[in-house]
Amino acid sequence: MTETADRAASQALRNDLEDVYGRYEELRSGVDELQRSLATMQVSAESSDGAVRATVNADGELIGLQLDHQACREWNVETLARVIVETVQHASAGKHRQVERLVTTHRPPDDPA
Structure with missing residues (x-):
């Protein structure tokens, strides 16, 4: 039962990390676009x-x-x-x-x- 709980916690952590990374990528893309717009x-x-x-x-x-x-x-x-x-x-x-x-x-x- 502990192993199942550990796997579930690991999967939840992986999902959270993927979500955070996805938001980071969106922000980074927005910053790049903002910099291009300002430069021109x-x-x-x-x-x-x-x-x-x-x-x-x-x-x-x-x-x-x-x-x-x-x-x-x-x-x-x-x-x-x-x-x-x-x-x-x-x-x-x-x-x-x-x-x-x-x-x-x-x-x-x-x-x-």
Whole structure:
């Protein structure tokens, strides 16, 4: 009878370990996918009139800037600089929202955070 109980306990332990390992593999896969998404993330924003378009990466670094030729000719330097800064800030805010969505999507279902 003891041998039967030992076998049952061993099998239950094996089942628990397989379950834990399966959850670990799912988490690891999710982390890998999250890292890939962050590595390739680019978020863009446009000024309200579309004259300026800024693109940032997951670190919030400016990686692209497009300026409308007409705006460059018609706006003074201060206005152009202000619109560029505002547009980069909007892209960065969009990046924060996108990172938050990615992290939420990859969070384990039983994680209370």
